Amino acid sequence: MKFLKLFVVAKKAGTVTRKYPFEEPLITEEFRGEIKIDPEKCVGCGACTLICPPSALTMRDEGNVRLIRYFVGRCIFCGMCAEVCPTNAITITKEFELATLDIDDLLRDLLHKRVKCRICGRPFLTTKLIKYANKDIPGSDNYADVCPECRSKLSIKNILKYRGDLDV
Amino acid sequence: MKNNDVKTLAKGSDKAVDMVLKLLKEKLSKYNVRISRAVANNLIVDVSRRHLRDVAKIVHNELGAYVRTCVGCDERNKNGCFAVYHIFGLDDYGVNVIVRTLAPANDVKVPSIADIAPGADWCELEFRDLLGINVTGRPVYRLILPEDWPDDLHPLRKDVPYGVRPPPVKREEVTLTELESPGIPVGPYHPALHEPEYFELYVEGETIIDVRYRGFHIHRGIEKLGESKLTYKQIPFIAERICGICGFCHSTCYVMAVEKAAKIEVPERAEFIRAIVLEIERIHSHLLWLGVACHLLGYDAGFMHTWRIREAIMKLAEYLTGSRKTYGINIIGGVRKDINKEKIQNVLKTLDHIEREVKELLDMMLSVPEVKRRLTGTGILTRGEARKLSVVGPVARASGLNRDVRKDYPYLAYKYVSFKVPVYTEGDNLSRTLVRVEEIFESISIIRQLLDRLPSGDIKVEKYEIEPDKVSTASVEAPRGEDIHFLITGKGRPYRWKVRAPTYQNIPALRPMLREQMLADAPITIASIDPCFSCTDRVIVIETRNGKVVSVKRINIVKLSRRRWPQNEVSKALRSS
Numbered sequence: 001m002k003f004l005k006l007f008v009v010a011k012k013a014g015t016v017t018r019k020y021p022f023e024e025p026l027i028t029e030e031f032r033g034e035i036k037i038d039p040e041k042c043v044g045c046g047a048c049t050l051i052c053p054p055s056a057l058t059m060r061d062e063g064n065v066r067l068i069r070y071f072v073g074r075c076i077f078c079g080m081c082a083e084v085c086p087t088n089a090i091t092i093t094k095e096f097e098l099a100t101l102d103i104d105d106l107l108r109d110l111l112h113k114r115v116k117c118r119i120c121g122r123p124f125l126t127t128k129l130i131k132y133a134n135k136d137i138p139g140s141d142n143y144a145d146v147c148p149e150c151r152s153k154l155s156i157k158n159i160l161k162y163r164g165d166l167d168v
Numbered sequence: 169m170k171n172n173d174v175k176t177l178a179k180g181s182d183k184a185v186d187m188v189l190k191l192l193k194e195k196l197s198k199y200n201v202r203i204s205r206a207v208a209n210n211l212i213v214d215v216s217r218r219h220l221r222d223v224a225k226i227v228h229n230e231l232g233a234y235v236r237t238c239v240g241c242d243e244r245n246k247n248g249c250f251a252v253y254h255i256f257g258l259d260d261y262g263v264n265v266i267v268r269t270l271a272p273a274n275d276v277k278v279p280s281i282a283d284i285a286p287g288a289d290w291c292e293l294e295f296r297d298l299l300g301i302n303v304t305g306r307p308v309y310r311l312i313l314p315e316d317w318p319d320d321l322h323p324l325r326k327d328v329p330y331g332v333r334p335p336p337v338k339r340e341e342v343t344l345t346e347l348e349s350p351g352i353p354v355g356p357y358h359p360a361l362h363e364p365e366y367f368e369l370y371v372e373g374e375t376i377i378d379v380r381y382r383g384f385h386i387h388r389g390i391e392k393l394g395e396s397k398l399t400y401k402q403i404p405f406i407a408e409r410i411c412g413i414c415g416f417c418h419s420t421c422y423v424m425a426v427e428k429a430a431k432i433e434v435p436e437r438a439e440f441i442r443a444i445v446l447e448i449e450r451i452h453s454h455l456l457w458l459g460v461a462c463h464l465l466g467y468d469a470g471f472m473h474t475w476r477i478r479e480a481i482m483k484l485a486e487y488l489t490g491s492r493k494t495y496g497i498n499i500i501g502g503v504r505k506d507i508n509k510e511k512i513q514n515v516l517k518t519l520d521h522i523e524r525e526v527k528e529l530l531d532m533m534l535s536v537p538e539v540k541r542r543l544t545g546t547g548i549l550t551r552g553e554a555r556k557l558s559v560v561g562p563v564a565r566a567s568g569l570n571r572d573v574r575k576d577y578p579y580l581a582y583k584y585v586s587f588k589v590p591v592y593t594e595g596d597n598l599s600r601t602l603v604r605v606e607e608i609f610e611s612i613s614i615i616r617q618l619l620d621r622l623p624s625g626d627i628k629v630e631k632y633e634i635e636p637d638k639v640s641t642a643s644v645e646a647p648r649g650e651d652i653h654f655l656i657t658g659k660g661r662p663y664r665w666k667v668r669a670p671t672y673q674n675i676p677a678l679r680p681m682l683r684e685q686m687l688a689d690a691p692i693t694i695a696s697i698d699p700c701f702s703c704t705d706r707v708i709v710i711e712t713r714n715g716k717v718v719s720v721k722r723i724n725i726v727k728l729s730r731r732r733w734p735q736n737e738v739s740k741a742l743r744s745s
Contacts, residue, residue, distance in 0.1 A: 078496035
C-alpha cells in the first residue's frame with residue numbers, strides 16, 4: 001500500500017507549471033540569451049568574429065565600409081564574444097523569445113567606416129579602431145593612417161634614412 | 169601476490185604504465201612488435217597485419233582487456249598507409265593499449281578481430297564504411313552509410329572534401345518474401361522510442377526469437393567537420409552538441425584529450441568545477457531515464473514526478489553554467505565560469521531538497537507492484553555476454569562487472585572524493601534501474617564533497633601550444649557509460665578525431681537481452697540501456713529511401729494477423745457478441 005503515498009507527494013508539490021507566456025518565464029539570473037552590440041562602444045576590431053564557434057558573428061569588408069553581422073539563427077548563446085570584446089561593447093541579454101517568420105528579423109548589422117591609407121589610398125581599418133589603438137599605444141599616430149603594407153615599406157625606408165644608407 | 173600489487177597501484181600512474189609495458193614486452197616477445205609510450209596513460213603497440221590477431225588474442229583474452237573502440241585513419245599523406253588503431257583498456261591498471269596496424273594504400277585491408285573481441289564488431293564495419301579499409305575474415309555489411317550512398321566514396325578519407333553530396337545510387341528494389349520477414353518493425357519512428365532507430369523483432373507467438381538493428385539514421389558528419397573545417401577552440405562547442413543529454417561529457421572528453429596531447433596543466437579549480445557539472449548532468453540524466461522508464465511501464469504519475477524533481481536540477485545547471493543544457497563553459501585549458509561562495513550555499517540547499525524528494529519518490533515508485541513485476545527478471549544480460557561485448561556503464565554494472573571510468577581511469581577531481589560504485593549481479597531491468605537510483609545519491613554526495621574541497625586559484629590557462637602528430641585518448645564516465653574520444657593532433661585542428669559514445673558499445677547487448685523475452689517487454693528492455701542514438705550515430709544527413717522496405721513489412725504484418733484471425737472467424741466472433 002506504500003504506492004498510495006503518491007497522493008501525499010502530489011499534494012506537497014502542488015501546482016508547479018506556470019501560465020507562460022502570460023507569466024514570467026522561469027529563468028535564473030545566470031541565463032545567457034541573445035547578445036547586444038553597443039554601436040557606440042564597438043570599434044570594429046573583429047575579435048568576436050574570430051572567436052565565435054558557430055560563425056554567427058561575421059565580418060565583411062567592402063569599399064569604405066566594414067560590416068559586422070550578427071545572425072541570431074546561428075548563435076549558440078555561449079557568450080564567448082562578450083569575453084573577448086576589448087571595449088565591452090557586447091552584453092549578454094536574457095532575451096530568448098526570438099522565433100520569427102521572417103529570417104531577416106534575425107540579422108543584426110553594424111556598419112563601420114574604414115580609413116583610407118594615406119599613401120596608397122586603399123581602405124583598411126575602421127576609423128574607430130585606429131582611434132582606440134592610438135589611445136593605448138602612444139606615439140603610434142605617425143603610422144596610424146598607413147596600411148600595413150605601406151607601413152612596413154615606410155618604416156624600412158625610415159630606418160635606412162636614419163642609418164644614412166639611403167639617399168633621399 | 170601479483171593481484172596485491174595491482175590493488176595498491178595508483179591506476180593510470182606512470183608506474184602502472186611501466187608495469188603494463190613490462191608485461192606486454194614479456195607476453196608479446198614472440199611477435200615482431202614495437203611498444204612505445206604515448207601521452208599520459210597510453211601505450212602504442214605497432215604490429216604488422218600478420219600478427220594483429222595474435223596480439224589481440226593475448227591482450228583481450230590473456231590480459232583481460234576490454235575493447236574500448238577501434239579507429240581507422242587515413243595517413244596516406246604521412247606514411248602512405250591507412251592506419252587502424254584498436255584501443256584496449258586494462259581496467260586493473262587504468263592503462264590504454266593502442267594496437268596500431270598499417271595497411272598500405274595499394275592493399276587496403278586488415279584482418280578482423282571481431283571473433284576474438286566481439287566488442288570490436290561495429291567499429292570495424294565503421295572504418296570499412298567511412299574509410300574504405302576492408303576487413304577480412306568476417307561477414308561485412310553496410311553499417312553507417314545509407315543504402316543509396318556510392319560504394320567507392322569514403323567520406324572520412326582526406327582526399328574527400330567536406331560537404332560532398334553525391335547523387336543517390338539506385339539499387340535494386342528489395343522485396344522481402346513473407347518467410348524472410350516475419351519481423352515486427354519497431355522504428356525508425358515509433359512511440360516507444362524517442363529517437364530514430366530501427367529494430368526488427370522476429371517473433372514466435374509473443375516471444376522474441378531474434379533481433380536485427382539498423383541505426384545510424386542521424387549520422388551527422390561531426391568527425392569530418394572537426395577534421396576539415398573547425399579549429400581546436402571551436403570543437404568543444406560542437407562536441408557538446410553530439411548529445412542532448414550528456415553533452416558536457418563529450419566536451420569534457422574532447423578538451424581532456426587535447427590537454428593530454430598538448431600537456432596542458434589544467435588548474436585544479438577547473439577540474440573540480442568540471443566534475444561538479446558532470447555529476448549534475450548525471451543526476452538529471454538518471455532522473456530523466458527513470459521518468460521515461462515509468463512512462464514505458466504505463467506508470468505516468470511516476471514519470472511526471474521524476475521530471476518535476478529533475479526541473480530543479482536543470483535550473484541548478486543553468487544557475488552554475490548559464491544554460492540548462494549545452495552549458496558552453498568548457499574550453500581547452502579550463503572552464504569559463506567560476507563558482508562563488510553564494511552559489512555554493514545555494515547549490516547545497518537545492519541538493520538537500522532534491523535528495524529528500526528523490527528518496528521519498530523513488531522509495532514509493534519502486535514499491536508499485538506493476539513496476540516491480542515488469543522490471544524483475546526481464547531483459548537479462550549475463551555477466552559472460554556483458555564481458556564478451558565489452559558493455560559499459562550501468563548496463564555493465566548491473567551484470568556484475570565492476571567497471572567505472574571514474575575509478576578505473578581516474579580523471580579530473582574524482583581522485584579527491586570517495587564514492588561507491590553500485591554493482592548488481594542479476595543483469596535484469598530491475599538491477600539496471602537500481603544501479604541508476606543508487607548513482608543519483610552517490611552523485612549528490614560527490615557534489616557535496618567537491619564543493620566542500622573546492623580549491624582556490626585560477627580557472628583556466630590561456631597560453632598553450634598544441635604539437636601535431638600526438639596520439640591521445642580521454643574518457644569520461646557519462647551517465648550511460650564510458651565516453652571515449654581518440655585524437656591525433658594536426659595543425660590548427662585535429663588530424664583525426666573519433667568519438668565513441670556509450671550506447672555504441674551497449675546496443676549489441678540488446679540482442680541477448682531481448683531473446684526469449686515477451687514482446688511487451690521489448691520497449692522497456694530497449695530503454696533499459698538508456699539508448700542515446702544521436703551520440704551513437706554522429707555523422708551525415710542523407711535521406712535513405714527505405715520507405716519501401718518498411719511498407720512491405722507493414723503489409724506482411726497485416727497479412728499475418730489476418731491469417732491468425734481469418735475474416736470469417738472475426739465476423740463470427742463479432743456476430744456472437
